[in-house]
Amino acid sequence: MKETTAYAFDADTRIDSGAAPGQWRVGVSARWNIMGVPDGGYVMALAVNALRAQIAHPHPLTVTGHYLERTEPGPGVVVAETLRTGRSLSSGMARLIQEGRERARFLTAFTDFGAAQGPTLIEAEPPAIPPLDACTRARMPSELGEQLTLRLDPACAGWLRGEPGGPADVRGWIRFADGREPDPLSLLFFADAFPPAVFASFGATGWVPTIELTVHVRAVPAPGWLRCRFRTRMLERGLMDEGGEIWDSAGRLVAMSRQMAKLRLTDG
Amino acid sequence: MKETTAYAFDADTRIDSGAAPGQWRVGVSARWNIMGVPDGGYVMALAVNALRAQIAHPHPLTVTGHYLERTEPGPGVVVAETLRTGRSLSSGMARLIQEGRERARFLTAFTDFGAAQGPTLIEAEPPAIPPLDACTRARMPSELGEQLTLRLDPACAGWLRGEPGGPADVRGWIRFADGREPDPLSLLFFADAFPPAVFASFGATGWVPTIELTVHVRAVPAPGWLRCRFRTRMLERGLMDEGGEIWDSAGRLVAMSRQMAKLRLTDG
Numbered sequence: 001m002k003e004t005t006a007y008a009f010d011a012d013t014r015i016d017s018g019a020a021p022g023q024w025r026v027g028v029s030a031r032w033n034i035m036g037v038p039d040g041g042y043v044m045a046l047a048v049n050a051l052r053a054q055i056a057h058p059h060p061l062t063v064t065g066h067y068l069e070r071t072e073p074g075p076g077v078v079v080a081e082t083l084r085t086g087r088s089l090s091s092g093m094a095r096l097i098q099e100g101r102e103r104a105r106f107l108t109a110f111t112d113f114g115a116a117q118g119p120t121l122i123e124a125e126p127p128a129i130p131p132l133d134a135c136t137r138a139r140m141p142s143e144l145g146e147q148l149t150l151r152l153d154p155a156c157a158g159w160l161r162g163e164p165g166g167p168a169d170v171r172g173w174i175r176f177a178d179g180r181e182p183d184p185l186s187l188l189f190f191a192d193a194f195p196p197a198v199f200a201s202f203g204a205t206g207w208v209p210t211i212e213l214t215v216h217v218r219a220v221p222a223p224g225w226l227r228c229r230f231r232t233r234m235l236e237r238g239l240m241d242e243g244g245e246i247w248d249s250a251g252r253l254v255a256m257s258r259q260m261a262k263l264r265l266t267d268g
Numbered sequence: 269m270k271e272t273t274a275y276a277f278d279a280d281t282r283i284d285s286g287a288a289p290g291q292w293r294v295g296v297s298a299r300w301n302i303m304g305v306p307d308g309g310y311v312m313a314l315a316v317n318a319l320r321a322q323i324a325h326p327h328p329l330t331v332t333g334h335y336l337e338r339t340e341p342g343p344g345v346v347v348a349e350t351l352r353t354g355r356s357l358s359s360g361m362a363r364l365i366q367e368g369r370e371r372a373r374f375l376t377a378f379t380d381f382g383a384a385q386g387p388t389l390i391e392a393e394p395p396a397i398p399p400l401d402a403c404t405r406a407r408m409p410s411e412l413g414e415q416l417t418l419r420l421d422p423a424c425a426g427w428l429r430g431e432p433g434g435p436a437d438v439r440g441w442i443r444f445a446d447g448r449e450p451d452p453l454s455l456l457f458f459a460d461a462f463p464p465a466v467f468a469s470f471g472a473t474g475w476v477p478t479i480e481l482t483v484h485v486r487a488v489p490a491p492g493w494l495r496c497r498f499r500t501r502m503l504e505r506g507l508m509d510e511g512g513e514i515w516d517s518a519g520r521l522v523a524m525s526r527q528m529a530k531l532r533l534t535d536g
Binding site: 061062064066068069083084089091093102105107109111116117118119120121122123124167168169198201202211212214216218219231232233234235236237238239240241253256258260262263264265 | 329330332334336337351352357359361370373375377379384385386387388389390391392435436437466469470479480482484486487499500501502503504505506507508509521524526528530531532533
């Protein structure tokens with residue numbers, strides 16, 4: 001096993017103490033860029049990692065990010081505020097600042113999944129996806145593609161063969177290319193790492209800037225591939241939701257996500 | 269038609285200028301209490317109404333609330349911060365303060381649905397719910413019940429007849445008891461106004477405090493009844509999601525919601 005910081009995700013979410021309590025120096029890496037812009041899920045994980053350093057509970061439970069301005073690769077400061085420290089939950093807010101301008105703001109509740117107690121009722125079932133060797137190799141464009149290994153269900157990969165027109169529904173398997181195993185922090189990233197589901201309908205002809213992304217982490221994932229499904233229920237006059245479910249290799253639902261985004265088609 | 273302020277929801281989300289710019293005096297009404305606590309969707313609508321007074325775009329598009337401390341009926345101040353003003357979107361944050369303590373914090377993006385432009389693709393279909401006169405009259409307990417008219421699909425109302433054990437899935441029709449028509453602001457309230465979906469499984473034997481609630485408003489609703497479906501996909505050791513869809517009388521998807529909540533069963 002490599003040292004932790006040998007993995008790209010760990011190296012690129014590293015934080016250092018800043019000029020004052022509640023300030024954390026970070027470096028936004030270009031290795032998670034998509035079309036020149038750092039992936040929104042990566043930026044969320046980076047900011048939440050800084051906030052977590054001053055929070056009593058270890059696991060992000062629910063995180064909402066609002067992306068106010070374009071984040072740039074390069075240095076930044078996360079200004080973190082602890083809002084509440086309770087027995088089973090803590091809350092906080094993180095603001096990513098670059099060159100004096102706030103780029104994104106994150107509201108978060110944390111918990112400790114190891115200490116959770118109460119009733120359980122599981123109605124969700126994992127999406128049916130063919131086994132890995134029956135799936136289509138796909139690659140996200142830009143630097144981001146190098147960090148991921150991605151296999152798509154052939155039934156929703158027609159757009160990769162130049163045949164879009166399917167439902168806005170993308171299913172497949174994902175993991176880090178360098179073998180780092182998933183954990184609660186990286187689930188924030190994986191919630192925004194698939195090709196947009198609307199590409200299955202329109203082809204990869206657009207740009208999908210995230211307005212807001214909310215991720216519910218539900219459990220500590222088991223090692224191995226993550227099984228994912230992302231769907232857009234409604235795109236209306238350029239505004240769309242995309243909802244996701246992430247299941248671990250043990251068949252457990254480990255994260256649910258939903259974002260509000262714009263779709264800007266390249267063709268007009 | 270009554271004057272606007274004759275409707276309970278309008279009267280109880282009224283705001284007044286506060287001591288400084290960005291401060292809004294509000295009164296949290298007890299008329300929206302559930303088990304002694306103001307409904308979280310009502311508190312969201314109240315805070316967002318204050319924030320909206322200083323924002324360039326009229327319609328809340330995506331709102332996330334974190335409920336930090338119990339809100340109390342009585343006076344409060346909403347401290348509102350405009351984060352970004354763009355061409356088609358604006359963003360802001362609202363904090364509800366009572367007796368010097370922050371009770372809830374809301375991150376919001378606003379838009380103008382009348383001005384939205386771009387491609388449309390609608391894959392969602394409205395839930396099948398029997399017509400109104402075939403549905404079961406239900407009433408939320410406490411003061412909240414008096415503000416709502418609620419009709420549940422009999423197929424998911426067994427728990428009202430002392431027969432829980434069904435899936436965590438509640439469907440039905442809702443509107444304001446005093447005839448006020450729905451609008452984007454009140455959809456924030458309706459997203460948290462149904463009985464919890466887990467009551468269909470466990471019976472109405474618990475308390476479901478919201479940790480975080482996110483509502484995506486998708487369109488200006490037509491007048492009339494709202495057709496709703498709320499489901500819990502996974503309750504795990506006391507932590508649960510609840511996702512909702514709200515459709516208007518014209519068959520349009522007007523809001524999607526998801527919350528993270530605790531379930532505390534009365535029976536233990």
